[in-house]
Amino acid sequence: MSKIAVLGAGSWGTALSMVLVDNGHDVRLWTHREQQAEEINGSHRNDRYLKEIDLPAELVAYTDLERAVHEVDAILVVVPTKAIRQVASQLAKVLHHEVTLIHATKGIDPDSLKRVSEMLEEELPRSLYRELVVLSGPSHAEEVALGQPTTVAVSSRQIEEAEIAQDLFINERFRVYTNPDLVGVELGGALKNIIALGAGISDGLGYGDNAKSALITRGIAEISRLGVSMGASPLTFAGLTGVGDLIVTCTSPHSRNWRAGHLLGKGYAMDDVLEEMGMVVEGVRTTKAAYRLATEQNVELPITMGLYKVLFEDANPKDVVDQLMTRGRRHEMEDLEYGLGGHFSR
Numbered sequence: 001m002s003k004i005a006v007l008g009a010g011s012w013g014t015a016l017s018m019v020l021v022d023n024g025h026d027v028r029l030w031t032h033r034e035q036q037a038e039e040i041n042g043s044h045r046n047d048r049y050l051k052e053i054d055l056p057a058e059l060v061a062y063t064d065l066e067r068a069v070h071e072v073d074a075i076l077v078v079v080p081t082k083a084i085r086q087v088a089s090q091l092a093k094v095l096h097h098e099v100t101l102i103h104a105t106k107g108i109d110p111d112s113l114k115r116v117s118e119m120l121e122e123e124l125p126r127s128l129y130r131e132l133v134v135l136s137g138p139s140h141a142e143e144v145a146l147g148q149p150t151t152v153a154v155s156s157r158q159i160e161e162a163e164i165a166q167d168l169f170i171n172e173r174f175r176v177y178t179n180p181d182l183v184g185v186e187l188g189g190a191l192k193n194i195i196a197l198g199a200g201i202s203d204g205l206g207y208g209d210n211a212k213s214a215l216i217t218r219g220i221a222e223i224s225r226l227g228v229s230m231g232a233s234p235l236t237f238a239g240l241t242g243v244g245d246l247i248v249t250c251t252s253p254h255s256r257n258w259r260a261g262h263l264l265g266k267g268y269a270m271d272d273v274l275e276e277m278g279m280v281v282e283g284v285r286t287t288k289a290a291y292r293l294a295t296e297q298n299v300e301l302p303i304t305m306g307l308y309k310v311l312f313e314d315a316n317p318k319d320v321v322d323q324l325m326t327r328g329r330r331h332e333m334e335d336l337e338y339g340l341g342g343h344f345s346r
Ligand SMILES: NC(=O)c1ccc[n+]([C@@H]2O[C@H](COP(=O)([O-])OP(=O)(O)OC[C@H]3O[C@@H](n4cnc5c(N)ncnc54)[C@H](O)[C@@H]3O)[C@@H](O)[C@H]2O)c1
Pocket: 008, 009, 010, 011, 012, 013, 031, 032, 033, 049, 078, 079, 080, 081, 083, 086, 087, 104, 105, 106, 107, 139, 140, 141, 142, 278, 279, 280, 282
C-alpha cells in the first residue's frame, strides 16, 4: 500500500482516486475549495464533477496542501493546464521529500508553449522527484468511476518510474501500458482536444459520419506532423494516446471538448458555451498553443488553423469547412510520396 496525494478534485482527479483506493492505497484528494472537501468527506459525493457516483468512504479530501502531501510516496497532479504552474509553485513550498511524481493533465500552455511536464519541471526542484511520469489515454472519468474497462499509457524517461506508476494504477478494469515516448504521449493527449472541438462543431452543423471520420483521420495526420516536429515518435500517434484518445473524445457526448464544439456548431457564442460547460475545456487554450507552435515551426495544421479562426477570429464554422474542402490538392500519405513503402509512376 502506498500513500498518494491527488492534487485536483475535478472529474479526472476524483475518478483516478477511486482507482487508487480500489487498489488498496491510502489516498488524499486535495481541493482548494472547503465546501467540496466537506461534500466529499461528509456525503462521499462530488456531484458537480461526477454526478450520482458514490465515492469510497476511504477517500479523504484535504484542503491543506502541506497535510495532504505529508509523507506521501507519490503525488498525482491533475488540475487543468491553466493551474499547473500555480499548483506546482504551492507544492514546492510545502513538499520536503522525494516522491514519485505523475501528472494526468492534457494541454499545452499557450503563453510559454510548454507541455505540462515541462512546466512542472520548471516549477519544482529536482530534489523532489526522480523522473516525471505522464498518464494519458482514452479515458472518460465518468466511465472509469463506474469501473468500466479502460486502457491508458504511462510514460517517463526512466522505465523504473513508469513501472512504479503502472503498479499503482493497474487492475482488472484499468489496464496500464508503458510507453517510452514521453513527448508523444503528452502531445497526443493535448492535441486531440483540438480535433474533438472540431468534431463537435461538425456534428453541431449537422454534418455526418463521413465528415467526422475525415476529421479523425486527417486530425491524427496533423497531430503526428506537429508531434514529430517536436521530437515525438510517429508510432505513438497510432496508439492509445493518439488515435485511441482521438476516437474516444471525438465520438462521445461525455467529452467536454466535443460538447463545447457541438454547441458552437449550433451557433452558441463561445463565452456562453464555456459557462454552460462549468468544467475545463482544454482544447480552447491548446488550439492557441498549437496555432503558435505551427506558425513558429512552419508546420501545416489546416484543421487547427481553421478552428483557431472559429474560436478567436469569429469565423463562421461553415465557411471554415468550405475552405478546408477546397484547399489545394495533396497526396494523402506524405511519406509515400517520397518512396517510403510505395510511389507513383506516371
Ligand atoms: N475528465 C476526464 O474524463 C479527463 C480524462 C483524462 C484527462 N483529463 C484531463 O485532466 C485535467 C483535469 O480535468 P478534469 O476533468 O478533472 O477537470 P474539471 O473541470 O472536472 O476539474 C478541475 C478541478 O481542478 C480544480 N482547480 C482548478 N484550478 C485550481 C487551482 N488553481 N488549484 C487547485 N485546484 C484547481 C477545480 O476546482 C476542479 O476541482 C484536464 O487537463 C483534462 O484534460 C480529464
